[in-house]
Structure formats: structure tokens, C-alpha cells
Amino acid sequence: MKTTRYFLATRARPDRAPVRDAWIEQVIRTPARRIIQADGRIRCWGAVNEAGGRYLRVILLSDGETVHNAFFDRDFVP
Numbered sequence: 001m002k003t004t005r006y007f008l009a010t011r012a013r014p015d016r017a018p019v020r021d022a023w024i025e026q027v028i029r030t031p032a033r034r035i036i037q038a039d040g041r042i043r044c045w046g047a048v049n050e051a052g053g054r055y056l057r058v059i060l061l062s063d064g065e066t067v068h069n070a071f072f073d074r075d076f077v078p
Contacts, residue, residue, distance in 0.1 A: 001025060002066040016071055019056065023048045024070045027058045032078060041068065045076050 001021055010016050027046035032055070035043045040062030045055050057073040060066060 004061065004066060004068045007067050007069060010069065018051075019070050019072070020050075023051070023056055024058050024067060027056050027070075028060065028065075028067075031058075033076075045073060047078070048072075 001024065011019075023046075026048070027044050031044035031046050033043075033045045037043060042060040042062070042064060044058045044060065046058075047053050048056050051072065054072045055076040055078070057069075057071055057076065058067060059069040061068055
């Protein structure tokens with residue numbers, strides 16, 4: 001999985017540490033919703049059953065494969 005330095009830095013935060021690579025890859029492969037932002041970055045959301053069905057938001061760079069951010073989105077409405 002390709003990542004940015006920003007992603008690696010935020011991964012050290014206690015609220016981001018539990019997010020597993022497999023969950024990120026799952027959301028990228030089969031998102032419940034996918035939106036392209038004005039800056040070209042791509043937002044993907046997907047439910048993670050192992051995390052109680054919470055929705056994980058994954059931000060990709062415009063190349064569609066480099067992970068810039070990943071976190072559980074408390075405000076996402078399916």
C-alpha cells in the first residue's frame with residue numbers, strides 16, 4: 001500500500017492507530033461511497049464490520065492509490 005508521509009505521521013496518533021491496513025484496502029476496493037474532491041483527491045467510505053460497522057473514510061491522492069489519510073468518520077450517513 002502506497003502512503004504519504006502525512007499518513008505515516010498521523011498513524012502514530014492514538015485515535016488512528018487501531019485502523020488496520022486490511023480495512024483501508026477493503027474500503028479502497030469496495031467503497032460504499034466515493035467522491036472526487038475539487039483538488040483531485042478521492043474520498044472513499046466503507047463500513048468495517050470488525051469495528052462495529054463504523055464507517056472508515058480513506059482519502060487517496062489523485063493517482064487513486066496513494067493513501068493520504070484514514071479515520072473513522074463519526075458524521076458519515078450511509
